[in-house]
Amino acid sequence: MYLPDFEYYAPSSLPEACGLLAQFGARAKVIAGGTDALPKMKQELMAPEALVSLKNLSQLTNIFYEQEKGIIIGSRATHNDLANSPVLQEKYLSICEAAHHMANNQVRNRGTVGGNIINAVPSADLPPILIALGAIVKLVGTGGERTVPLEEFFSGPGKTVIKQDEILTEIILPDQPFTGSTYMKFGLRRSGALAVVGVAAAVVMDGDICKDARIVLGAVAPVPIRAKKAEELLKGKSVTDGLLEEVGVCAAGESKPISDIRGSAEYRRDMVRVFTKRALKKAIQEGHC
Amino acid sequence: MQAITDNNGVKRYLITLNVNGDSYSRVVKANTTLANFLREELDLTGTKKGCELGDCGSCTVLLDDKPVDSCLVLAVEADGRHITTIEGLAQHEKLDKLQESFVNNAAVQCGYCTPGMIMSAKALLNRNPHPSEQEVREAIAGNLCRCTGYVNIVKAVLAAADEQ
Missing domain, CATH: 3.30.43.10 (Uridine Diphospho-n-acetylenolpyruvylglucosamine Reductase, domain 2)
Structure with missing residues (x-):
């Protein structure tokens, strides 16, 4: 070949x-x-x-915290760089875990977070958790630089709003109130498998009241999508298993999956229900995990 | 990196890689993969090519001590870096502990995945000298054994770790 x-x-x-x-x-x-x-x-x-x-642009591999800006992840950081980053491990273990469960070790040593975003594969593992945590991407082109919320970056499978002369340089995670977040991937194998369904959840808890929540679904629509009705259903309420089930059903209704070799649309929709429930429970009980 | 254009207008690049401790300078086209560079330019055919798409791990080598699929690295991208291949493990004709352990535990059937398996296992033991079985399985998850002889492979890696 x-x-x-x-x-x-x-x-x-x-x-x-x-x-x-x-x-x-x-x-x-x-x-x-x-x-x-x-x-x-x-x-x-x-x-x-x-x-x-981009190999000579070594400044793009750094992951660091900047006061009043948040965590900056260089686009050329590899999946293993993310998984092993002390800064991320301290603040958002959920991102490290998502990166650690991608592909296999050899690919994680070369593949980059920027590439995972730019390729805009609907089943990509990093975009859901990054969107849940409010990530913003910095794009640099010949005419200067601009920032775009990652949530608005994707326009279809393999398509994004990046212009031909632009390079994605940084992913910025602004400081935020979330008390917990997680990404749960359902693949057919533990390693080297694309997500059949991926659900990221981020929550702000005050006692057992869920003050705010974000639910992002991967692999079940042309682009990663927020399940906004499900989020609204959860906000301001005391969390019970019954409520999480309702939220899961609502998120399943918001997904637009296709049938392919990895699973049928019906199956995927039901897995959205299950994994939304599980992801929320985990983020509520275990914090950033 | 110096580019050289020949009479037909084909561009080649002068690269220098440290492979198994020796420095090699070669002039290659940009589309030469590291796997082909090792096998065809340096005759280091211990590194195998399987799927050539990053799924099977047969071509695993260490790039600055980290396991990578050499079929998915351009030789020009590895310019100036350190590479360790399966040929670089034995010292003074004495096999590496992992290699010995693969022999002793019958962890080799057809042998095609073996160099890649050992390189992945080597990288694991370098950073984690006493891994659990789960950690071993995770480390070699990117290496497919077409004979499905995983049980003895895991056993061999764990035995090599015990010996250290």
């Missing part, structure tokens, strides 16, 4: 990288970890004329 020929660039600055993307237009692709781009090229699913590598 051979890769077709392509031009290769490894720019040492962001402006240079964006300039190359502007110059080649749709004929260029960014390569970060390569765990998605290279299989696609080998399988002739895409044939870019040029690859623009």
Whole structure:
């Protein structure tokens, strides 16, 4: 299985990288970890004329906390960088856990959080938990930079609002009141399997009253979606098993799954009910986990 | 990284990789994968190619001490980095403890997955000298054994850990 020929660039600055993307237009692709781009090229699913590598932009691998801004995750941080990050482990273990259960160790050592977002695969594991925690992405292009809430970043399977000359540089997690969050993935195997259903939940608890909640569903719609009716159902109420079941049923109703080799639409919808309930319970009882 | 264009306009890049302690400089095309670089440029054919899509782990090598699928790394992206392949484990013709343990525990059937399995296991023992069975299984989850001989493989890794 051979890769077709392509031009290769490894720019040492962001402006240079964006300039190359502007110059080649749709004929260029960014390569970060390569765990998605290279299989696609080998399988002739895409044939870019040029690859623009981010390998020399080492500032994009950092994960750190910045006062009044929140946690900044460099887009080139690998899944294992996220899983092992002391900053994330302290604040949002839920993100570390989501990263740790992706693909397999070899892929987690190369694949990047930016790539997981940019590829916009509906079953991707990181977007649901990042959206639940209010993540914002920073996009840098030839005309300057802008930020977009991750929730508004996806426009369809494989499609996002990023422009041809833009590079996703940072994922920003602003400080927030959530007392608990988690991502629960249901795959057909524990390792190396895409999510059949993925549910992320974030909650603000005050005693047994749920003050605020976010529920994000993965793999059951063209893009990760918020189950907003289910969130409303939960807000301001005292949490009981009965209420969580109702919220699960509501979230299932908001999902728009398809049938494919990994599961039928009916099955997926029912799994949304089950995993919404379980994820909420876990986030309520165990905090960020 | 220096680019060299030949008379036909084909671009090649001068890269230097440290493989098993030795430094190698080669001129390669951008589409050369690390797996092909090791096998075809350096004749290090211990690294196997299976699915070539990052699912099977046969081509696992250590890139700066971390296991990666060498079929999903461009050689140009590994420029300046340290690579350890299965050929780099034995010292002075003495097999590594893991290799010995694979032999002693009959953890090899057809042998095709073995180099990748051992590299994944090596990376695990380097950072966690006494793993649990669950940790071993997790570490080799990205390595498929087409003979499905996982039981003895796990046994071999645990035995090698005990010996350390």
